Amino acid sequence: MSNQMITTENYNTQMTLFPETEEKKLSKRPLAPTFKPYDNRQIQVIFDIEALIPEHHVARVVDEMVESVPDELLFSHYKGGGRSSYHPKMMLKIILYAYSQKVYSCRGIEKLIKENIPAMWLAAMQQPDFRTINEFRGERMKSLMDELFEAMILKLIEENYITMENYFLDGTKMEANANKYSFMWKKSTSKLEAKLREKIQETLQYIQELTQLEARTAQKEANEDPEITEQNLEAIAQKLEEKVEILTEEIEQESDTKVRKEKRAERKKWKKPLKLIRENFLPRLATYKEQNEIFGDRNSYSKTDKDATFMRMKEDHMKNGQLKPWYNVQIGTENQFILFYTIHQRPTDTRCFIPHLEKLASTSLPMPKTVIADAGYGSEENYVYAIGDEKEPRFDFLIPYGSYVQEQTRKYKKDIKMRKTGPIVKRMIVLFARMEEK
Template sequence: MSNHMITRENYNTQMTLPLDGKEEKTPAKRNLAPTFKPYDNRQVQMIYDIESLIPEHHVARVVDEMVEAIPDKQLFSHYKGGGRSSYHPKMMLQIILYAYSQKVYSCRGIEKLVKENIPAMWLSAMQQPDFRTINEFRGERMKAFMDELFEVMILKLIKEHYITMENYFLDGTKIEANANKYSFVWKKSTLKFEEKSKEKIQETLKHIHELTQLEAGTGQKESDQHTEITEQNLEEIAKEIEEKVETLTEEIEKETDTSIRKEKRKKRSQLKKSVKQIREDFLPRMARYKEQKEMFGDRNSYSKTDKDATFMRMKGDHMKNGQLKPGYNVQKGTENQFILFYTIHQRPTDTRCFIPHMEKLASTSLPMPQTVIADAGYGSEENYVYAVGDEKEPRFEFLIPYGSYVKEQTRT
């Protein structure tokens, strides 16, 4: 029985044997070579129609359509005749607007985009203005006619029935300035320091008057009558003291008595010290205070590194805590997701921006809205009176609640 036992290995071996007694032949595998599409970047290549590479609904086509709708006369009026031929303003405007849509803002970045990006190459008609040309166009020419072009775009949207200017939704946002947030100047502190400086100047002028004993001079008028101290008055006092110093110098040279000469030298030294204090301390300080007050205007603060920026309370941190940062208050009117008009203000509150914003809108060629909708941040008696008009005929309808309106609607 053991001689006829079949193990699993023998059984498997037995099953592999061919029935006819011949060995089974397995087909040999074919060795196929890999195939690739032809590739030769050294071969001359040519694009006959670069526009065919731009998708139908690409943003570049939108930019091209909007800019081409601008009358040439509006753009050409900002160029003088003669000289070397300039790049076409529509081409320059198109590549800049397209670059902005791609979040490219630097002149060198726009120059690179025109050389490497196919939509930008199409908009520029394969022309390649350098970064200096782009910077000059954007900083001078584009700055001059940008507001006018914005109005042309809005009028085109109205003509094509995208917007109607019937309902004007107004709101503001604060944009942080590119400035040092610790370099602030406060109006209240400036006025306080100016008053202290004037008190110090009055004491110095009184001391000078005691030294010089001027009769009916500027020093007597400043010290005794306490008139307003100005740069002109200080300059006159400084000149008068300098003349006194020259007189003392001549007297010292002629004087033979040693004790008298010593006394006059001491007096001259004190006068020289006073003149130096006026010219190197008081006059520069008065000039600085004057410049700061002119810079303030109706503002309460400004930044040293961006003097147009005003310190405003912003909710920029993750805890939503208000922080004072230099910035601008941008007011925007919208309809159907289009920005209809915008103004930039140095005032931190929306309430004080309402009338200037609407006045600037009225000065443009755009139609005035029928109804203005805004939040309670714009609700004030002054703004309501402005909307109603002087003759009790409303300039426009308005839907602007006041601050306590929602609270007054509750049952309590």
């Protein structure tokens, strides 16, 4: 069978076998686009702004929560008289709602109640400026915050959301908004203060060597207060000033040039310790006294935030164990509700356990039946506190000690050396040591 040659004629013939498709004819009449009516200049009346807020919106939660607070609790922080104030419930609502939207500045809150519909509804279309918001948050809200928090917890107990039976305690550290290089160390301050007191003793010795009278006075002052207080130095400075005034009068009355020169040299000797006491010793003693009061039982604080303590964080992003100003926040929870919180200046959770529960006991909230915490709170002192007296037991607790998990391992149980140095033996050694000291 021979191959058929495809010629131009045959090709054209084959192409004509397919049906011809007619091109779609476009309509000659143009169609205009359609839109929904829009005119932002038209007057619109909103009869109920609440209808624009979804049913389960956070603004409704804030509104219901604040409305449940008794008016007497809020009104007690107003002394009355003068110009009418914005209602405290309205101010609380807009601040709490702004916090839920991550808006914390007063100007941001002012902008929110002008542009955000839920904020407008909570404010009832009122528009307090940022100064009013700042005054309420900085003064009134600061004083009523603890009472407001307790009222909300009691409301949750009443509504059976929480029972205060199981109290889960844990701590977290929050970095302070302070300069991390503005640290002050108690050890360094003590060394500088000790050196200053040595200089003061040298100056007092110098004064004693000037005349026998001033030597007895200075020695008497030093013996009365070996700590060298500001009052002590102030008394000595006053006597030196009297001596300098006497010499100045004698110089003015003296006509002999040689004698005047000798008296000026003598006055210079008295002016030297007087200048040291007035311009150096007294200001520095006052500074160290103020610093020691700020330290308290701490070892450090920040100059830009004196309440913050420098702590070493294990999760530091630089992985170099850098010391930074932090706060230790202790929080008790139940059923995902925060029941109570305290802020501490101590770096370890062990030392925050007793102060936290003591502050909880001082409030109107009921004490928990059982406290649950991790091994960071396990210490002999905390266990003894939780047990309380035989007549008045405080509460049950579920707090393991530091080596509890290690003691449950097979390796630990088989190792005789580890058992001999276990936590029970260590506690017995500590107790016997205390008994011997007494």
